[in-house]
Amino acid sequence: MTSLHSSHASFSVLERIVLEFERRLLSGNWRDIARLPPERALAAEYAVSRATVREAIQRLVSRGLLETRRGSGVFVVKRQPARLAAPWLQLIDEHPPLRADTLEFRLVFECATARFAAERASAEEREKIGSIVARMEHAVGSHDLEAEAAADAEFHMMLAAASHNRMLDHLYSSVIAMLREHITRNTYDATLDHEHAAERARTRLAQHQRICDAILRCAADDASRAMYAHLEFVGSQFDRH
Known part of the structure; x- marks a missing residue:
């Protein structure tokens, strides 16, 4: 299970999850796999609710870093x-x-x-x-x-x-x-x-x-x-x- 950094303890749970997702995007891990794991898997990995995962994803979608495809899941936006x-x-x-x-x-x-x-x-x-x-x-x-x-x-x-x-x-x-x-x-x-x-x-x-x-x-x-x-x-x- 991925641990969240204690230096960000003052962050809300949502902010910390967004930060963790940004790190994975920057590291190239998600860019390589393109499609993100399901919400429930991410919620279990980070020990948070699916609602928190969903909101974190939506924030990154609004910034153009992720995109949702109906019936297919969430994908890393290919840099253009x-x-x-x-x-x-x-x-x-x-x-x-x-x-x-x-x-x-x-x-x-x-x-x-x-x-x-x-x-x-x-x-x-x-x-x-x-x-x-x-x-x-x-x-x-x-x-x-x-x-x-x-x-x-x-x-x-x-x-x-x-x-x-x-x-x-x-x-x-x-x-x-x-x-x-x-x-x-x-x-x-x-x-x-x-x-x-x-x-x-x-x-x-x-x-x-x-x-x-x-x-x-x-x-x-x-x-x-x-x-x-x-x-x-x-x-x-x-x-x-």
Whole structure:
């Protein structure tokens, strides 16, 4: 039976149950199973009434974290970052200078994910990161721009997961549509300068290889510096001065 933390003794029973349910959502336990256990099972697990469980669930439903399906039960709402990011994507389309703001955000955010991935990635995650870079190398070699852009976006998403920091992972998930679009659009827009397109693709590949190598070596400082250099280069491709 799950015990409730004594530090929250001043909370009402309902508030404590809501807090426990939030913890399970944040930990990913319920996100993985999608469908919640029945009310009676949760009531028994937490030693509270079914009415308390029902009210706690309704609070999370009202916040868009859970959803009830008639005749099927209660389910974790699948995160829909594309919907959240849509207004930003439109702004970026209408105001190109916002590209620089996104790059600044990525400099702060992704240098941290690279550092933590180097420190914390599992053997399986390191293998996946290496395989993504291998696919990117093949795409650059065959001049497959679409495959390169896809691998590029997947690489950065994989680093966030391999950082094993729940806040970074959740944050990345909330803005992944915008960042994926940003990464993909950068890759495509960089080819508009036909004279330098092939050279830039090789440079981007080499930069990803250096980030990957640092992560495989568990060299956190090197990974962070390599990511910073990559993102600075991405920005320089669009410097009109």
